[in-house]
Structures are given as C-alpha cells and as structure tokens.
Amino acid sequence: MNTLTSRQLVPLPCGPVGVREYGTGRPVVLLHGLVANGLVWRHVVEALVDGAGGGIRCIAPDLALGSHTPAVPDADLTLPGLARTVVDLLDALGIEQAVLVGNGYGGDIAQVVAADHPERVEGLVLVATNAFDSDPWPVKVLSRLVSLPGAGMLQSLAIGLKPVQRLPITYGGATKRPIPAGIMAEYLRPLRSDPMVRKDFRRFLDGLSPAFLAQCSPRLAGYDRPALVVWPREERYFPAEGAPRLARTLPQGTLEFVDDSYAWVPEDNPVPLVGLLSEFLGRVEGAGQPCSTTLD
Template identity: 40%
Template sequence: MAEVELSAGTIEYEDTGGDGPVVVLLHGVAMDGTLWRHVVAELRADFRCVVPTLPLGGHRRPMRPDADLSVLGVARLVAEFLDRLELRDVTLVMSDWGGAQALVADGRAGRVGRLVITSCEAFDNFPPGLPGRNLYASAKLPGGIRVAFALLRFPPMRRLPMTWGWMTRRPVPREVMNAWFRPLWTSRAIRRDLRRYVLGVPARDELLGWAERLADFTGPALVVWAAEDRVMPPEHGRRLAALLPRGAYVEIADSYTLIPEDQPRRLAAHLRTFLADARA
C-alpha cells in the first residue's frame, strides 16, 4: 500500500501503475479498497487502477481530530487526493458511498472526465436503508459504534438485514470482512472517525440539492444498479441517470448493493464497454 498525506491525515491507497487510462475506485462505510479486488484483477492489464481507502471506518490510520469527516468533507478529501497524485481525466467509480453528488455540487470534479455510479446513497437515502439507519442509531449512543461492530465478530450477525445481510447476496469471505472491521474493533480513534462521518449527514434539502447538481456534470456517465437492491432503490439509479446529461443506465441481476462483491466480472465488463465507448 502506498500512502499520501492530506489535510485530514494520511490516506493509504493501491496503485497498479502503468500508462493506461486512470480509473479511481471508491468504497463505502466500514470497508476498504479490497472491495474492488476482483474488479481490479479484471481491469489492471489495460487500466491504471487507483484505489484509496477512505476514512469511513475501514481505514487503519486515524484522521486528525479536527478533520472534517462529513459527507462533503470526505468528498473534498477525494478531490484533494486527485490533486496530490496529479491525476487527470480520471474515470471515478463509486460503490455504496454517494459522495459523487457532493463532489460535483461543490465544484470539485475538474479532474474527473467520466463518472460511474454503482448502487449507492442518493437523494435523501442518507444513511441508506435499514443498515444505514441501524448504524446511525448506534452512532447516537455513547459507545454504540463499539457495541455494534463487536457483535459483527460473530459471522451469523453479519447476515442480518439490519447489518450486512442486504448488502450482498452471498457472504463476503470471512477473512475479507474481518480485515474491514478490524480497525473498528481495535481503535477508538477509528470509531471516532466513523461516528463523525455517520452523524455528519446534512439536512434533506441539501442532499436533494446535491443530486440535482449532477446535471452540471457534462462528461460521459454510467449508472450501474443492482436489480434486486434492498438498500439503494433501483428507482434512484434511474433518476440519477436521467439527471446526468450524458448518463446511461444498466442493471445487474443476481446482486445486492455491493456489485463488486456479488458480480465483479459483469461490472468489469460494463466498465470496459463504457470506457471504450467514452474514449471512441
């Protein structure tokens, strides 16, 4: 893992290198860049894949105590990451986390040439669905984050609808999920960072305003949604695609929210087709 020092703290990232088009892949809450491991394996021969671990609970390096870890703050951190690595004309791909809306609304998408949004938070679905509401309720209680993730040491707890059962149709490998949760099990500072993010969701009007500002993004865009998603409504995906001036929409069957886990090859194939068409 490489690392870069940003205003909020140290961000770790994977960079496959090479001279191919740059694809930056972003994950969601309580996971890390390994969410994309299968997709990266499919793309790395032809693309430079850059995969940061965002400060959303699966990060190993705590952020500074004064860091802005709201949704908008993390979106600005992504823009700063692109600046520091001097990445240009990138294809920005995200799953679960809906920060693309904030990034565009804040006028910080100058280094983004193409946008790919897979099943994620959108409109006022922040925190998303039953798992998001459960995490938000835990974050409001003293020690709630610690208790919530301590319960996830037990694999059966991970398949409940209020935890991770609706995030993937098939269980995430135990060793992968253990690595995602370990920082939250072992570090009070990491739990602090996650709590600040979860409680940093703005008002509904601001969230809806962010979504509307996607109309300002004029580059090629692809919205990929899990057809059977129970956390991120497919209707949200169709609405996002309609807002984007050059947006296209596809659905992937036999998948819940985390398409990179459930259907990585199908997702990678859609990415390849999109990138080939966008650069033609």
Template identity: 40%
Template sequence: MSQFSTDSQRTLETAWGTIRYRRNGDGPGPAVVFLQGFLAGPDIWSPVVAGLSGRHRCVTVDWPFGAHRSPMRADADLSPPALAELVVEVLDRLGEERAVLVGNDSGGVIAQLVTAAHPDRVAALALVACDAFEVFPPGAYRVLFRLAAVPGLVRAVAAALSVPAIARSRLGFGAVIRHDPGAARRWVVPLATRRSVRRDAAKLMTGSSSSQTLAAARTFAGYDRPVLVVWADGDRLFPAELGRRLAGAFPQGRLEVVTGSGTFVPHDRPERLTELLAGLLARQDARQDAR
C-alpha cells in the same frame, strides 16, 4: 500521469491525515479512482482492478469510511462534503488532473459530491448501487447514523458485526451482500479494535444528510460527460426507481441492471461490473479522441 510506481502500496500525507492507497496498471488518459461503501475495505475492488489495470491506471484508497487502517487526525472533518474535498486533495497529490470516479454505496455519495463541486476534475462517473437524492442514509440506517454520537453505539455495532451469525444476517452484511456476506467480517476489524477508527466512523455517520445529496443532484443537469449508473436487482437498500431517477438526472446518464447481486456489486458480481466499466472507459476514451 502519476509519478508513483505501478502496483505499489504507498501513503499520502493529507490535511485529514495519512491515506493509504494502491496504484495498479498504466495507460494514457485519466486514472480510475474507486470509492467503496461504508464499512467496506478497498480490497472489495480487487477483482475489478485486475480486469481493468491492463489498459488503465486504477487507484484504490483506504478511505476513512469505517474499515480504514490509518485513523485520521482527531480534528479532521469527515462529513461527506469534506470527504469530497479529501478526494480532490488525493488527486492533487497523485498528480492527476482528472479522474474517472467509481463509487459504490456511500462511496457513490462522495463521488456525486466531488462531481457537483469540482466537475472539471471528473472525466467520467460510475455510480454503483448508491444513495442519491432524498435517500441518504437509506432506510433504517438513517436512525443509526443519527445516533452514532451516542457513547458506545459504534463500538456496539462493531462488536455485533464481529459475530459470524450477525455478520451474515440482514442485520449485518447480509443487507448489502448476496453471496458469502460472512467474508466481509474482515472489514470490521479496524472498527472493533481501534477507538480512533470508531471516532472517524461516527463523524462520517453523524455528518451525513440527504440535504447534501439533494444539493448535489441540482447540479447534475450541467454535467455533460459519460455517466454509468449500475443497479443491483437484489438491492435491499436502494429501490430500482432510485437508479432510474439517478441515470435520468444526467444528460449522458445510462442505467444498467446487474442480476444476482446486492448493493455491494463489486463483491457479488465483479466480472459483470468490470465489463460495464470497461465500456464506460472506452466511451470516455473515444470522447477524448474526438476532441
């Protein structure tokens, strides 16, 4: 069990830099660690955490995914495989031998990479409307991610997303959020105001490749713990077939489709996602008890 106080916001010093996190709730068993999507803040999980923390330790982290407030070291490797190692270091520093990982969007990629490289650290896995296989980055974002090293491009993206009309549109958060996409503008503030955050985001973008998700997928058949795959019926980035393939790649994979949601399911349908995660955690607990 973690040595840190319940419901406290703290910082961890890691090889990548200072990481902010919050721990809510208590209970036996592995902690539930959440990984949000690109340009989403950890508060996207707040309604889900509120529903789960009565029985589980929930850890949200200000991961360096572009909406983070604490920039990483200038020399830090922020490619997805390196970020998977950052997750493991955070688990180590929190004193968590294993965790249930819950990843949405590009956070789901990091969860997959942790599972592939360190399956013993992942007690169960929830992949929520995320990149997988050859779809990383998805669609038009592939070109944007490749061009992120062009001087001024990430700054221009941040400036555009700071405009309310653009933030609400399909060129902005409207591509991933069905309900009130304009509310996500708060997550752009660090990117728009801090050069070091833009530097970090560019590293993640240029370091992303489908070769990483394809390599991870080759290990999934050997992961024999519970896996919940949650897909959104209104997803504009990830087709339904991708969710079916992802669930089918795991021996214990199960697919659930959430209605009335875009890619950012924890924002659009937090109550339904909470129900599904509670079921996953109950199955994981029963599996542990049976051992």
C-alpha cells in the same frame, strides 16, 4: 491473486489516507462504501486492468468510512469533506483528471466531486448509491445505535460474529453471499481495534444528511461528460427510483442493470460490472477526453 495487497499512505490535508493501486495509464479512482475499504474492488481491478491489456491505472483509496487506518480525527467527514479528500488525493498523486467510480456511499461522494469539481472527473460511474433525498433505513438505525453510550465497543465486538455479519442492517443487506473471512477481517480490524477509528465512524454517521444529495444530485445536470449508472435488480438499500432519475439527470448518462447482486456489486458479482466498466472506458476514450491525465 489479490492485486490490491500493496498499500501506501498518502499524506493529505485531512491526514494520511491509505491507497492501493494496480496498473498504469488512464486513472480510474474507485470509491467504496460503508465499513469497507479499497479491497472491495480487488476482483474488478484485476479483471479490468488485465483484460484491457494495460493502459488503466486503478486507484482504490481507503476512505474514512469505518475500515480505514490510521484514524483522521481532524478530517471533515461530511460528504463535501470526503469529496474534498478525493480531490486532494488527485492533487497529491499528480492527477489532473480521473474516471470516478463510486459504490454505495462512495457513490454519494463521487456525486459531490462531479458536481463541485466537474473539471477533475472525465467520466462518472455510480453503482447502487443514494441519490437526491434518499435516506436508507439501515443507516438511520445504525446511526442511532452508535450514538448510545458505550455502543461503539459493544458493536465492534458483536460485528465479529458471523450471524451478526449477515443481518440486513450489516453486511447481509449489502451482499447476497458471505464475504470471505480474510477480507472481512480486513474490513473490521480498524473498527474493532482502534477507538479513534470508531470515533471517526460515528462522526461520519452523525454528519450524514439527505440534504447534501438533495442539493447535489440535481446539479449533475451540469455534468456533461460520459456517465453510467449501474443498478442491481435485487438492490434492497437504496430506492430504485433513484437509478433512472440519476440517468435522466446526467446529460450523457446511461442506465444498466446487473443480476445476482445486492448493493455491493464489486463484492457480490464483479464479472458483469467489469464488462460494463470496460465498455464505459471505451466511451470515455471515444468522447475525445485527454489520454494524458497526469499533471506536469
């Protein structure tokens, strides 16, 4: 069963954003990585909510990272701009505070939200993400490729080929195992079918700079709430030294490792991640954070 098949469009200042939800209770906002959408959290959401017996409201937005629809041509797609989108989404959903979980570039965005708007984040989980001044080589190469004239259409066609999908520069570097065909189709459809989405994706890549997190990650020292860093032992994209450094920087940060996974832990090996998230949500509740997180 896919618990995230239902999707609504939420109007925001940046444009409409697709959102998938499951469960009721404490809001947990899950932010995905590059050329993916909220479906990457499907196994995590089902096990997390059902295993807790309720009391958790998982919210998985489709951020403008290449697998979103519709396009948002007027949106600020820098990391600070996307962080603002997350805060605007909380406002639109009437949520005062939420636990924020970010994977890959979703973790970059989560760091900016926690640094700039700590009052909105009652707990922070970072899963295999950039930190400080890291600048992964596959994304730098991808940025150069998409900037070539006519490259967007050619690449959107090429990525439909399974051998291309398993290259280190594409999904083969993010997941150990092939992604199910139906989910892969959902990830790729917007990029392959909508030239405006391709323009959004190029704008995001053009706006990437390690300078954002070089300024933002150290500021997490001021985020004194429950925090967790989750790192795959076989991670290949993001520098390993970022994990302990993040955990040391966060005043209440802890570091946990998972096996048998590359960067996209929710796609590759969700079971240990669900366990870690369940324990973490217990920490948040035990820290005395408010159980009611909905605006009046």
